[in-house]
Amino acid sequence: MYAIAYGVRYAEAMSAAKQPIPSVWTRRPRQKERPALTQDRIVSEAVKLLDEEGLEALSMRSLGTRLGVGATSLYRHVANKDELIELVVDEVYGELDVPSADRPADWPAAVTRSAHSLRAAILRHPWIASVLGQVGLVELGPNVMRQSERLLALFHTAGFAPGEADQAMSTVMAYVIGMSTSEAAYLSLLARSGQTEQEWAESLRPAAEQVLQDHPRLRDEHLARGYDDPRRVREENFAYGLERVLDGLRSRLESSG
Structure with a gap:
């Protein structure tokens, strides 16, 4: 009981003095730190960007945005976009069996x-x-x-x-x-x-069959293959x-x- 009463009086005193209570439980948790920016992380994110949005979407600025950093931060690890392309191509080659x-x-x-x-x-x-x-x-x-x-x-x-x-x-x-x-x-x-691949093929089928009527060899190959x-x-x-x-x-x- 003494410990509880002492704790209450201490908290009241600290509150009156407008000072934070020095306890681990009252400290505001730190924001989660971002992973350190490395060349490997840059390349990995660049591959994801390219897979999702294509080559035309890749720029140092767009990549920096995805990584939560400014483009200038990327240049400490990758000299330019051409160098980045070399790195992502090599990254993909690492997937080969x-x-x-x-x-x-x-x-x-x-x-x-x-x-x-x-x-x-x-x-x-x-x-x-x-x-x-x-x-x-x-x-x-x-x-x-x-x-x-x-x-x-x-x-x-x-x-x-x-x-x-x-x-x-x-x-x-x-x-x-x-x-x-x-x-x-x-x-x-x-x-x-x-469209799916099947939908695309089906949409082209009527026009293809009509055109093939005038090209018997192509028509026969088309029918033979299916x-x-x-x-x-x-x-x-x-x-x-x-x-x-x-x-x-x-x-x-x-x-x-």
């Missing part, structure tokens, strides 16, 4: 898996299609270098000689990036239209082309062996 191949017979499956992984990354981040190979020294990024080293190892395992192994790898990469870039542009158009599931068609087209590229590389190995 490039398996190893211990035997020469394993390389086609490993390259196929790698190619599908790159395609999936481009379709997850469609903005990347327009900046691949366009800025600075993006090829020297740590993730790009690490993944390229792993992919090149597959072509060495296959039996390609030094020099030609890089050409074989570049051929596969060119196919994947070319096909995926077209897909990414198409899917971005769909996103802006607000276009009930546009996504499936895209995946089949990609897989078919990739397999034909690998067929050519297999033939090259056989002829040079």
Whole structure:
């Protein structure tokens, strides 16, 4: 009882003196501190911005707003927008799945898996299609270098000689990036239209069927393939082309062996 009475008299005295009571329970809690601004945090947020709003929405000012800092704070970690693009491209390359191949017979499956992984990354981040190979020294990024080293190892395992192994790898990469870039542009158009892929295909079907009447070869191919599931068609087209590229590389190995 004495402790309670003393506490009450102490609080009354402090109140009369207009002084705050020195107790942890009466202090106003501090505002939650923001995470420290780092290059990794800047790049991560930039990828999110690009995925949500596209390349045209990216600026140092818009990124700073999302991070709750001024644009000048970003320049302490990233020199300019071009450098930021290099960093986000390298960040996306870090998502790739490039398996190893211990035997020469394993390389086609490993390259196929790698190619599908790159395609999936481009379709997850469609903005990347327009900046691949366009800025600075993006090829020297740590993730790009690490993944390229792993992919090149597959072509060495296959039996390609030094020099030609890089050409074989570049051929596969060119196919994947070319096909995926077209897909990414198409899917971005769909996103802006607000339609699903199936809805878009259905809306075009009457006009397409009418036009195809005057082009029998195109009409026959259209009927032979069937276009009930546009996504499936895209995946089949990609897989078919990739397999034909690998067929050519297999033939090259056989002829040079």
